[in-house]
Amino acid sequence: MTSSSSPAPPPPPGVVVGVLAVQGDVREHIATIESLGGRAVPVRRASELAGVDGLIIPGGESTTMDKLTRTFGLADPVRERIAGGMPVYGSCAGMIMLSDVLADPSADRLGNPQQTLGGLDMVVRRNAFGRQRESFEADLAFGGLATTGDARGTDPVRAVFIRAPWVEKVGDGVEVLAQVPAAETPQPGPTPDGDGAGADLEPVARIVAVRSGNLLATSFHPEITGERRVHELFIRMIRGEA
Numbered sequence: 032m033t034s035s036s037s038p039a040p041p042p043p044p045g046v047v048v049g050v051l052a053v054q055g056d057v058r059e060h061i062a063t064i065e066s067l068g069g070r071a072v073p074v075r076r077a078s079e080l081a082g083v084d085g086l087i088i089p090g091g092e093s094t095t096m097d098k099l100t101r102t103f104g105l106a107d108p109v110r111e112r113i114a115g116g117m118p119v120y121g122s123c124a125g126m127i128m129l130s131d132v133l134a135d136p137s138a139d140r141l142g143n144p145q146q147t148l149g150g151l152d153m154v155v156r157r158n159a160f161g162r163q164r165e166s167f168e169a170d171l172a173f174g175g176l177a178t179t180g181d182a183r184g185t186d187p188v189r190a191v192f193i194r195a196p197w198v199e200k201v202g203d204g205v206e207v208l209a210q211v212p213a214a215e216t217p218q219p220g221p222t223p224d225g226d227g228a229g230a231d232l233e234p235v236a237r238i239v240a241v242r243s244g245n246l247l248a249t250s251f252h253p254e255i256t257g258e259r260r261v262h263e264l265f266i267r268m269i270r271g272e273a
């Protein structure tokens with residue numbers, strides 16, 4: 032059984048976790064890190080980035096996040112830190128921001144495609160599960176949580192998907208941590224605006240959590256369900272323990 036609210040947070044991590052705070056559900060990530068005894072700070076400018084040991088990119092709207100990170104002069108500094116090995120966890124829109132390639136980038140009024148920060152060698156499709164099921168929940172087997180030493184490491188993760196992306200393709204170095212099984216993959220309906228990639232296709236399992244080196248990404252939002260093990264894994268990644 033999932034027991035996401037049960038006790039047993041790890042000892043205070045002694046690390047500072049930044050949460051990219053240009054847009055999205057920043058507070059929930061800060062609260063989750065703090066509930067684990069960690070220190071979390073919002074990051075709105077490059078000078079604030081310098082003081083963090085790891086970064087969370089929250090859920091929200093990736094097109095807005097893209098524009099704002101560039102406007103605030105944060106995009107290149109974050110890219111540099113990623114290249115330098117800083118651990119980063121991206122949730123939902125954050126996963127989109129960490130993807131090297133988007134299957135369906137949005138474009139601005141001038142036709143310039145949306146950009147990502149990149150780092151994860153994968154192709155991500157935005158809003159992939161389609162309008163018919165903008166939001167759904169599933170219990171997922173999630174690899175890698177046992178390394179947290181948490182007794183609940185192999186219990187399923189209750190995952191909440193909100194206009195979520197899926198990972199369409201991963202490069203060799205990218206480990207798949209969780210998939211929505213075919214039987215539970217919502218069948219998107221026809222979408223006049225192009226949202227929803229899977230209409231008319233047989234349901235197949237969809238990749239929704241990945242890790243490559245110090246980069247971790249989930250299509251779903253553990254920070255809104257009380258599930259703390261993904262953040263716990265991330266803290267251990269920052270500490271070099273996972």
Ligand SMILES: NC(=O)CC[C@H](N)C(=O)O
Binds near residue numbers: 089125
């Ligand atoms: N909950 C989310 O973060 C949704 C992501 C959003 N659909 C995007 O493209 O950025």
